[in-house]
Amino acid sequence: MAGHAYIGSFTSAGGRGLTTAAVDPRTGALTTLGDTAVVPNPSFLALSSDGRTLYAVSENEPEGAVAAFSLADPAAPAPLGAPVPVGGGAPTHLCVHRDHLITANYAAPGSISVVSLGPGGAPGALRSVLRHEGEGPNRARQEAPHAHAVVPDPSGRWLLTVDLGTDSVRVCELPADGGELEIERELGLRSGVGPRHLTFHPSGGHAYVVNELDSVVTVCGWDAEKGSLRPLSETRVLPEGTEAENYPSEVVVSPDGTFVWVANRGHDSIAVLALDESGERLELIATVPCGGHWPRHLTLDPTGKRLYAANERSGDVTWFDVDPADGIPRLAGSLPLPAVSCVLFD
Numbered sequence: 001m002a003g004h005a006y007i008g009s010f011t012s013a014g015g016r017g018l019t020t021a022a023v024d025p026r027t028g029a030l031t032t033l034g035d036t037a038v039v040p041n042p043s044f045l046a047l048s049s050d051g052r053t054l055y056a057v058s059e060n061e062p063e064g065a066v067a068a069f070s071l072a073d074p075a076a077p078a079p080l081g082a083p084v085p086v087g088g089g090a091p092t093h094l095c096v097h098r099d100h101l102i103t104a105n106y107a108a109p110g111s112i113s114v115v116s117l118g119p120g121g122a123p124g125a126l127r128s129v130l131r132h133e134g135e136g137p138n139r140a141r142q143e144a145p146h147a148h149a150v151v152p153d154p155s156g157r158w159l160l161t162v163d164l165g166t167d168s169v170r171v172c173e174l175p176a177d178g179g180e181l182e183i184e185r186e187l188g189l190r191s192g193v194g195p196r197h198l199t200f201h202p203s204g205g206h207a208y209v210v211n212e213l214d215s216v217v218t219v220c221g222w223d224a225e226k227g228s229l230r231p232l233s234e235t236r237v238l239p240e241g242t243e244a245e246n247y248p249s250e251v252v253v254s255p256d257g258t259f260v261w262v263a264n265r266g267h268d269s270i271a272v273l274a275l276d277e278s279g280e281r282l283e284l285i286a287t288v289p290c291g292g293h294w295p296r297h298l299t300l301d302p303t304g305k306r307l308y309a310a311n312e313r314s315g316d317v318t319w320f321d322v323d324p325a326d327g328i329p330r331l332a333g334s335l336p337l338p339a340v341s342c343v344l345f346d
Helices: none
Strands: 003-009 018-023 030-036 045-047 053-058 065-070 091-097 100-105 111-117 123-131 147-152 158-163 168-173 182-188 195-200 206-211 216-223 228-236 247-253 259-265 269-275 282-289 295-300 306-311 316-322 329-336 340-345
Touching: 003 306, 030 329, 045 091, 045 340, 053 091, 065 091, 065 123, 091 147, 100 158, 111 147, 158 195, 168 195, 168 228, 182 228, 195 247, 206 247, 228 282, 259 295, 282 329, 306 340, 316 340
Parallel strands: 147 195, 247 295, 295 340
Antiparallel strands: 003 018, 003 340, 018 030, 045 053, 053 065, 091 100, 100 111, 100 147, 111 123, 147 158, 158 168, 168 182, 195 206, 206 216, 216 228, 247 259, 259 269, 269 282, 295 306, 306 316, 316 329
């Protein structure tokens, strides 16, 4: 039986809102089943831990929101109540953590919002807003904090918030007793790199931060007991000598921890990087055309054998078969969808 993909987009740029597609298990091809535009700009999506509820940000300014959809019928997501304001502008990312929705709000001053989940998984009250502080050297992009991602660590204890405006990753903890989200530590990355997103190695001992303003991935060691992150190495995601204006957007690690892929906006490519056995060093081995323009998001399907790119400006989702021997993605198909921003599988 075919699975499902949920595709977010920017309705303000002509997107269809939330699109549901069937996934051919043999080829990975996507076939559109329907759209719903009841939530403006559902640019990033997440699933509940039981897979029964789909969550979306509503990336608006000056006030963003979160929304929920029941997946009782996976082919037809149904809204669960009205969107809930998050107390911050332009939420770009969200996750589910300890029965709460957590959003990263990009608009200055960047912040992290915590929204309680009610019965049936619907978002309830806004619990707290944690405002970041600081700035970076790039006056056009780092004049203030710009939170861009919030990711639970593999242990489930910590939240890591990635801030493009302050060149930092903050390690936070959400108290179980109902207290506010607290910053435990802050890791400063190299000045001006503009960290955007973060993902973990399958072993849980390393994290990989993709940096939007300097086209590099920073490898960090992660100590889950202490909630401690430390930078170890940097690797460029463009071939040597490339001068294209480029803004990397997403980083993905293979299930076996041998390859890392990065979406390059501007260069319009997928960077293929090989990991050494320690997980601490990356080597750029290839860049492959993304099949469109401005790949905002990149993700693996549940089998780990295919990559999907949401190409925002060309308006399409492309998919690739990945060679397990060399990690090279090979274009296998495309689905036209305007202003796409995120792909998520059930």
